[in-house]
Structure formats: C-alpha cells, structure tokens
Amino acid sequence: MKLFKSKRQAGLIASPYMAWAFIFIVVPLCMVIYYGFTDSAGRFTFDNVATIMKPGYFKALVRSIELALISTLVCFILSYPLGMILAGMKLKKNAYIVTLFILPMWMNFLLRTLTWMTLLEGKGVINTVLEFFHLPTISIINTPSAIVLGMVYNFLPFMILPIYNALNRIDENVINAARDLGANTLQTFLRIILPLSLPGILSGITMVFIPALTTFAISTMLGGSKILLIGNIIEQEFTQLYDWHLGSGLSIVLMIFILINMIVEAIYDSEGGMRR
Amino acid sequence: MNKLKKRLLSVLLLFGLMAGTVCGCGSESSKSPNGKLYVYNWGEYIDEDVIQEFEEETGIDVIYDMFETNEIMFAKLAQDTSAYDVVCPSDYMIQKLIQNDMLRELNFDNIPNSKNIGEQYFVQSRDFDPENKYSVPYCWGTVGILYNKTMVNDTVDSWDILWDSKYNGSILMQDSVRDAMMVALLKNGYSLNTTDPGEIRVATDDLITQKPLVQAYVVDQVRDKMIGGEAALGVIYSGEAIYTARENPDLVYVVPKEGTNVWIDSWVITKGSKNAENAEKWIDFMCRGDIALKNFEYITYSTPNDVAKENIEDEDIKNSKVAFPDLSSFPTESYKYLGEAGDRLYNDAWMEVKSADY
Amino acid sequence: MKKVLTRIYLIIILIFMYAPIFTLIVLSFNSSKSRARWGGFTLGWYINLLSDEAVASALINTLTIAVLATIFSTIIGTFTCIAMIGLSPKLRSVIMGITNIPMINADIVTGISLMLLFRFLHLSSGFSTILLAHITFNIPFVMLSVMPRVKNLNFYVYEAALDLGANPAYAFTKTILPDIIPGIVSGALMAFTMSLDDFIITYFTKGSGFETLSTLIYNEVKRGIQPEIYALSAIIFVVVLALLLIVYRAPQAKSKEK
Numbered sequence: 017m018k019l020f021k022s023k024r025q026a027g028l029i030a031s032p033y034m035a036w037a038f039i040f041i042v043v044p045l046c047m048v049i050y051y052g053f054t055d056s057a058g059r060f061t062f063d064n065v066a067t068i069m070k071p072g073y074f075k076a077l078v079r080s081i082e083l084a085l086i087s088t089l090v091c092f093i094l095s096y097p098l099g100m101i102l103a104g105m106k107l108k109k110n111a112y113i114v115t116l117f118i119l120p121m122w123m124n125f126l127l128r129t130l131t132w133m134t135l136l137e138g139k140g141v142i143n144t145v146l147e148f149f150h151l152p153t154i155s156i157i158n159t160p161s162a163i164v165l166g167m168v169y170n171f172l173p174f175m176i177l178p179i180y181n182a183l184n185r186i187d188e189n190v191i192n193a194a195r196d197l198g199a200n201t202l203q204t205f206l207r208i209i210l211p212l213s214l215p216g217i218l219s220g221i222t223m224v225f226i227p228a229l230t231t232f233a234i235s236t237m238l239g240g241s242k243i244l245l246i247g248n249i250i251e252q253e254f255t256q257l258y259d260w261h262l263g264s265g266l267s268i269v270l271m272i273f274i275l276i277n278m279i280v281e282a283i284y285d286s287e288g289g290m291r292r
Numbered sequence: 293m294n295k296l297k298k299r300l301l302s303v304l305l306l307f308g309l310m311a312g313t314v315c316g317c318g319s320e321s322s323k324s325p326n327g328k329l330y331v332y333n334w335g336e337y338i339d340e341d342v343i344q345e346f347e348e349e350t351g352i353d354v355i356y357d358m359f360e361t362n363e364i365m366f367a368k369l370a371q372d373t374s375a376y377d378v379v380c381p382s383d384y385m386i387q388k389l390i391q392n393d394m395l396r397e398l399n400f401d402n403i404p405n406s407k408n409i410g411e412q413y414f415v416q417s418r419d420f421d422p423e424n425k426y427s428v429p430y431c432w433g434t435v436g437i438l439y440n441k442t443m444v445n446d447t448v449d450s451w452d453i454l455w456d457s458k459y460n461g462s463i464l465m466q467d468s469v470r471d472a473m474m475v476a477l478l479k480n481g482y483s484l485n486t487t488d489p490g491e492i493r494v495a496t497d498d499l500i501t502q503k504p505l506v507q508a509y510v511v512d513q514v515r516d517k518m519i520g521g522e523a524a525l526g527v528i529y530s531g532e533a534i535y536t537a538r539e540n541p542d543l544v545y546v547v548p549k550e551g552t553n554v555w556i557d558s559w560v561i562t563k564g565s566k567n568a569e570n571a572e573k574w575i576d577f578m579c580r581g582d583i584a585l586k587n588f589e590y591i592t593y594s595t596p597n598d599v600a601k602e603n604i605e606d607e608d609i610k611n612s613k614v615a616f617p618d619l620s621s622f623p624t625e626s627y628k629y630l631g632e633a634g635d636r637l638y639n640d641a642w643m644e645v646k647s648a649d650y
Numbered sequence: 651m652k653k654v655l656t657r658i659y660l661i662i663i664l665i666f667m668y669a670p671i672f673t674l675i676v677l678s679f680n681s682s683k684s685r686a687r688w689g690g691f692t693l694g695w696y697i698n699l700l701s702d703e704a705v706a707s708a709l710i711n712t713l714t715i716a717v718l719a720t721i722f723s724t725i726i727g728t729f730t731c732i733a734m735i736g737l738s739p740k741l742r743s744v745i746m747g748i749t750n751i752p753m754i755n756a757d758i759v760t761g762i763s764l765m766l767l768f769r770f771l772h773l774s775s776g777f778s779t780i781l782l783a784h785i786t787f788n789i790p791f792v793m794l795s796v797m798p799r800v801k802n803l804n805f806y807v808y809e810a811a812l813d814l815g816a817n818p819a820y821a822f823t824k825t826i827l828p829d830i831i832p833g834i835v836s837g838a839l840m841a842f843t844m845s846l847d848d849f850i851i852t853y854f855t856k857g858s859g860f861e862t863l864s865t866l867i868y869n870e871v872k873r874g875i876q877p878e879i880y881a882l883s884a885i886i887f888v889v890v891l892a893l894l895l896i897v898y899r900a901p902q903a904k905s906k907e908k
Contacts, residue, residue, distance in 0.1 A: 026736025033730040037748045040786040044763030072647035101656045122890040125847050126867040127883045131670040138522045158508050230756035240508025241467045244647045258367040267759045335873045355859030375858040516874035
C-alpha cells in the first residue's frame with residue numbers, strides 16, 4: 017500500500033486529532049479523577065467517591081438505576097418488534113419509513129421533554145381531553161412513571177436504530193437455510209435471528225441506559241424536582257453547591273458503571289462500528 | 293420587519309463566513325461604543341423596557357442573564373467573579389459574598405440617585421453589609437403562602453396548613469434550601485437562622501413527612517402554576533402577590549402568624565468586574581425615581597425607593613398592606629449567612645429531603 | 651391477519667411519537683395562554699417569536715455552533731480515519747479506544763470534565779468553549795461512519811492511478827474520495843444532529859450571556875413556558891421535516907441517473 021510514503025507521514029496527518037483527543041478527552045477526564053480524589057485543600061481522599069454510600073446519595077443512585085433499567089426494558093420491548101417489522105418490509109422506500117421513527121430525534125431534546133410536560137400536567141392537554149369526555153383524569157406528572165415515559169420517548173430512537181440495522185443485515189439465506197433444515201418459526205427466531213441481532217441489542221441498550229441513568233433534565237422537568245436522580249445530584253454539586261470535588265467524585269462512580277457497560281459490550285460486540 | 297431581514301441576512305452571512313475563522317463570529321458583533329455590562333438578576337425581576345432605555349441612554353451594551361436561586365448565583369460567581377459585573381443577590385448571600393471577598397466597594401459619588409432609597413433600608417442592610425459599602429437595595433419583601441380561595445376553605449394563617457393532607461398534591465414548595473427550611477423551622481417556632489442540629493433535624497423530618505403532599509418543588513414556576521390553578525397552596529415571595537391576584541382574582545397572599553423572613557435584594561458589583569464604571573451607572577439608573585417606579589409597576593415587588601413610592605398613582609396599591617406590609621404586625625427575621633459549617637448543615641438536610649421518598 | 655397486526659403496531663408507535671408534537675403545534679395557534687382552554691385561532695405567538703431577540707440570537711447561536719462544529723469535526727475526523735490505515739495496529743486501537751470515550755461516557759461527565767478543563771485554562775466560557783466541546787463530541791460520530799468505508803477501500807486503483815502518472819493529490823480525489831464520500835456525508839449529518847440536540851454538554855460549558863436553544867428552553871421551563879416556544883417547536887419540526895425530505899430525495903435522484 018502506498019497511500020502514505022511512510023508511517024511518519026500517516027502519523028503527521030493523524031497528529032492534530034491525537035493532540036485534540038489528548039487535550040479535550042484525556043486531560044479533562046484526568047481532571048475529573050483528580051478533583052474526585054482530592055479535597056478542597058488538595059489532599060488525597062476517598063471521601064468524595066465514598067459519599068455515594070451515604071443514605072441520600074445511595075438512594076438516588078439506586079433510584080436512577082431502577083428507572084434507567086425500566087426505561088431500557090420498555091424501549092427494548094417496543095423496539096424489537098418494530099425493528100423486525102421494519103426489516104421485514106424490504107421496501108425500496110425503507111429509508112423513508114425508518115426516518116419517520118428517528119425524525120423526532122431531530123427536534124431538540126428539551127422540546128421533546130417539554131411536550132410531555134404540557135401533556136401530563138394536572139390541567140394539561142391529556143386531562144383536559146379526558147375531562148371533556150367525563151373520564152377519570154390521570155395524575156402521573158411528578159411521579160417516576162412520568163420520568164420513565166419521558167426517557168422512553170426521548171431515547172426510543174436510540175434503541176430502534178441499532179436493532180433495525182442489525183436485523184436488516186441478517187442474510188436472508190441463513191434464515192431460509194434454517195427453515196429448510198426443519199426449524200420452526202420460534203426456533204429460527206431463538207437460534208438465528210436473536211443471536212445475530214445481539215450486537216444491535218447491546219448497542220441499543222447502551223445508547224438508552226447510559227443517558228437514562230445520568231439524565232437530570234428529564235427528572236427536573238417531569239419529576240417536579242421531587243425525584244432526585246444521581247444526575248441531579250451531580251448537577252447540583254456544580255451549579256448550586258459549588259463542590260467540584262464531590263461532584264467529580266460522584267461522576268467517577270458513574271464512570272465505573274459506564275466502564276462495566278463497556279466491558280460487557282467489548283465481550284459481545286465483535287462487529288463494532290454500528291452504534292447509532 | 294426590517295429587523296427580521298437583517299437577521300436573515302446575518303444568518304446567511306454567517307453561513308458564508310463559516311469557513312473563515314472562529315473568532316469572527318457574530319455572537320459579539322453588536323456595536324457598543326461605551327462598552328458592555330454583564331447583569332445577573334433574578335428571573336422576571338425587571339421591566340425589560342428599562343434595560344433598553346438604559347442601553348439607549350448610556351450607549352452601553354447590556355448582557356442580561358437570570359438566575360433562579362441565590363445558591364446558583366453564588367456557584368456561578370465563585371467559578372469566575374468576572375463573569376458578571378453587577379448582580380442582585382439577597383441579604384444573606386451578600387454577606388457570604390463579602391466574606392469570600394467577591395465584591396467590590398461602591399463609589400457612592402457615582403451613584404447619586406441612591407439618595408432616593410429610604411434611609412431605613414440602608415439601616416436594615418447593615419445586618420449583612422455593616423458599613424453600607426457594597427450594596428444598594430433594589431427590592432424587599434416577605435415570604436408567605438399564596439392560596440386559591442376556590443380550592444381552600446380553611447383559614448390560612450399558619451405554615452401548618454402546608455402539612456394538611458387534605459391538600460395532597462396541591463402544595464407547591466420553594467426549591468431553594470433556605471426558603472424551604474425556613475417554612476419548617478418557623479412552623480416549629482425555631483429561628484430561621486438556627487444552627488442547632490436538633491432543631492434542624494426536626495425541621496428536616498417535617499419536610500420529609502410533607503414531601504408526599506407536595507406537588508412539586510419549584511422556584512419561579514409557583515407564579516404560573518398558581519395562576520393556572522394547578523395548585524391550591526404555594527410558598528411565594530410577597531412581590532408576586534399583586535401580580536398573581538391581578539391575573540387570577542381567586543388568589544390571596546398571607547403571611548402566617550408564626551412569622552416570616554424579611555429580605556432585601558440589593559445591587560452589588562463583583563470583585564472581578566471589568567466594567568465597574570458601567571455597573572455603577574446601572575445601579576444609579578435603577579435608583580432613579582421614574583425607573584424604580586416603572587420596575588415596581590411591572591414586577592410589583594416592594595420598592596425601597598421613596599421617590600418611586602410617592603409617585604405610585606394607584607392609591608390602593610400605594611397603601612396596600614401587601615405591597616408595603618407593616619412589619620410590626622407579625623414576627624420577622626432575616627436570613628444570615630451561617631458560615632461554611634452552617635451551610636453544610638442546611639445543604640445536607642435539604643439533600644436528605646430531596647432524596648426522600650415521594 | 652399478521653399484516654394487519656403489524657400495521658396496527660406501526661401506527662400505535664407512530665402515534666406515540668408524533669401525537670405529542672402535533673399537540674404542541676396545535677397549541678401554538680391557541681390564542682389562550684392556558685394549555686387547558688382553546689381560546690381561538692391566532693398567529694400571534696409566531697409574530698411575537700419573530701420580534702423576540704433572545705430566541706433569534708439563541709437560534710443563530712445554535713445553528714452557528716452546529717454548522718461550525720460539523721465542518722471542523724468532519725474534516726478532522728475524515729483525515730484521521732485515512733491516516734489510520736498508515737498507522738501501526740497498536741496505535742490505531744489506542745486512538746479508537748480514546749475516540750470511543752465521549753460516545754460511551756455520560757454526557758454529564760463529558761460536560762463537567764470539559765468545564766473543569768476550560769476553568770483550568772481560564773478560557774472564558776461562551777461561544778468558543780461550546781464550539782470546542784461540540785467538535786470534541788462530534789469527531790467520534792464522524793470517524794465511526796467514515797471508518798468502515800476507509801477499511802473497505804481498494805488501494806490498487808489508487809496505485810494504478812499513480813502508475814499511470816497521476817500525482818498523489820489528483821489520484822486521491824479521483825479514486826479514494828468518491829468511495830468514502832457517503833461515509834463522510836452521513837457522519838457530518840450525524841454530527842449536525844448531535845450538535846443540534848445537545849443540551850447537557852452545552853449547559854456545562856456555556857458562559858454568561860450566551861444561550862443556545864436548549865439552554866434557553868431549559869431556563870424558560872424553570873420560569874414558566876411562553877406559548878412562543880410552542881410556535882418555535884412547530885417551526886423547527888416543519889424545517890426538520892423539510893430538510894429530511896430533501897436529504898432523502900437527493901441520493902435517490904442521483905442513483906436514478908446512474
């Protein structure tokens with residue numbers, strides 16, 4: 017291959033990004049770790065990270081994990097059949113239809129959340145309509161259900177897309193071969209389709225779970241600031257309490273979760289490069 | 293319409309310039325012959341026309357940002373005191389800013405209109421600004437309960453009503469540590485500046501018991517939610533009373549018999565201010581009788597400006613007990629900065645409340 | 651039967667995704683400020699919106715940052731991807747590993763880490779800090795969609811071009827670039843989307859007096875939502891819809907030519 021005269025030339029072209037990645041990715045993360053493991057006097061301490069074990073903080077973390085898991089599960093349950101339907105359509109116009117499901121993503125994230133605020137409020141749109149038909153009104157605003165709803169609505173496209181991509185890539189011949197060899201629909205699904213779409217599923221889970229775990233805007237807007245998630249706490253440490261050390265310490269805890277997620281993914285996701 | 297064309301043009305221009313340098317970008321393009329001024333104020337706390345008038349009169353370009361709570365304001369300034377030139381925090385926060393050496397002394401020669409501010413407000417300010425060196429009062433008031441007559445049949449005269457399970461889901465609490473704690477502390481007859489861990493414990497537990505009844509913890513949203521009839525009872529600043537009653541006549545403001553916090557919000561200039569002269573001009577402008585009156589009529593928060601008060605045309609409002617309460621008719625106290633240890637005590641308590649079950 | 655069921659399912663999901671947006675659009679024509687009451691048809695909020703300086707500047711800021719961030723990240727990302735083939739596998743995997751961090755990491759952590767960096771460098775936050783942050787989290791998306799194309803490149807054509815006397819730059823634009831263009835376009839599109847959609851990272855890296863649409867809406871939510879925002883979201887939705895139609899029409903028209 018002669019694209020580059022030497023490794024050095026390739027290195028030269030890659031060097032701006034390497035410098036960029038070092039300054040804007042590596043160094044900032046090191047700073048979070050530095051702040052997280054020091055106190056305001058600059059002494060080394062585990063206190064910030066250990067704060068997560070304090071009752072209030074721990075509760076918020078558990079609650080965040082709970083809500084994120086539920087949201088991820090709901091997203092998955094909604095997306096998988098959808099992915100199969102879309103992949104099964106085999107239309108030339110596939111792109112249009114798939115786009116239809118990602119289109120809301122193009123609207124701003126906060127606008128999407130705002131929508132649900134408007135709909136769910138005590139005197140919001142849904143209740144007004146229900147009242148008009150003399151039906152019982154709902155009151156899920158400022159409850160965990162509203163937050164889950166907001167998460168599902170916001171992050172659903174992140175699940176649909178990778179699952180659809182993975183399903184769409186499955187070679188028709190493999191499925192036909194399985195059928196020819198006598199597998200029934202369920203067997204084909206469990207033995208062929210599901211395993212082959214696993215990378216897409218894992219990718220989707222990461223794409224939904226991580227933002228759901230760490231959000232603070234959705235819980236503030238749809239939870240009436242009543243339901244504190246770990247993201248809210250970290251945000252508060254930086255924007256209200258001015259405790260960067262504690263905020264960084266708690267972020268390190270989050271990073272541990274993300275690391276676990278990465279490892280799980282590295283084990284399964286051999287294909288790679290198909291996220292989003 | 294002309295403005296629109298200009299804007300469209302500027303968008304097009306921007307896209308044309310994209311390939312060019314980063315620095316040349318339009319964000320800082322507005323002309324400002326006399327420099328800039330970064331103002332940091334509470335949300336909905338000024339008549340926006342006043343800002344424009346100031347810009348026209350002085351040729352200073354005002355960049356106006358809003359904060360929700362004193363704590364948010366402090367965190368922002370602590371990061372970088374030069375982020376804003378002139379800020380309008382409350383009493384106890386001014387004390388904290390002074391103690392952290394984050395404010396600049398004012399030159400009152402440049403603020404001649406400060407003579408319009410009633411003497412008693414400067415006296416009151418000495419609680420947090422002992423020598424009246426750093427701050428000029430802007431608004432003052434109390435904290436109380438706003439309730440909807442059509443939804444509340446009991447007499448509202450005590451903070452206790454915020455714990456009445458009849459109003460489950462119809463109570464709005466303030467989402468700021470001192471104001472929320474104040475309600476619970478006063479309910480139990482404690483000082484709102486207490487640093488007694490036992491008393492704070494009781495107040496914290498009270499707030500945790502109250503939490504399931506609370507619809508939401510909000511700051512500025514109380515106003516709109518009460519006007520819209522979303523809630524029956526809300527903790528609110530006195531200044532909103534006139535405005536909310538105007539928008540929705542069913543709303544009534546009450547100061548509970550256990551007493552309340554009397555607060556003053558004052559203009560201060562930050563230590564790192566790069567436009568201190570402009571900032572003084574701003575403060576002086578805000579103290580002008582006609583401007584203060586304009587602001588009062590728009591935001592309806594009690595003004596300490598005697599000239600403005602004299603000129604209020606509406607006799608009802610001028611003599612209104614809501615707009616200008618008689619502070620001797622109920623017990624009052626003002627927040628004090630409680631030091632770092634005190635802050636931590638309150639923050640931990642508040643954190644416990646916020647993370648409690650809903 | 652199965653077909654009917656799948657249709658119904660598709661429709662339910664579509665309703666779930668679009669009904670809220672259409673409600674907002676309907677509300678944007680409601681002359682009553684209250685969400686609970688229909689006060690008659692009005693275009694007033696749209697007119698108010700046009701004269702609203704704050705929204706206009708936030709919109710311009712958002713677009714400026716999105717466009718600039720897309721351009722820079724696409725250029726940097728594409729060149730890096732191409733350079734990667736010339737690097738040792740070890741270095742390659744190190745670079746890819748680092749590149750993956752902002753994608754997998756939580757936005758809030760990326761946001762605060764950048765905020766800490768900018769504070770440390772005494773970079774006064776505002777336009778430039780947001781732009782730097784956006785470029786940083788956009789590059790991985792570009793690389794992700796360009797990388798597979800680069801991996802599948804056929805270099806024999808390039809070498810043949812060189813052998814036939816083309817200079818490297820000419821050979822590059824004629825043989826390599828056309829193959830990776832689709833990846834670059836979809837990467838740029840992705841970067842643009844991410845930039846427009848971002849709230850958390852912008853929130854932590856923005857400074858005084860500088861708002862983008864997301865931060866403006868967040869402030870508005872906390873102060874009380876004005877119906878102008880509904881009008882704004884209606885406009886954004888329609889623009890986005892139009893853009894997508896254009897984007898999807900374009901490649902199809904081209905393939906017909908072939």
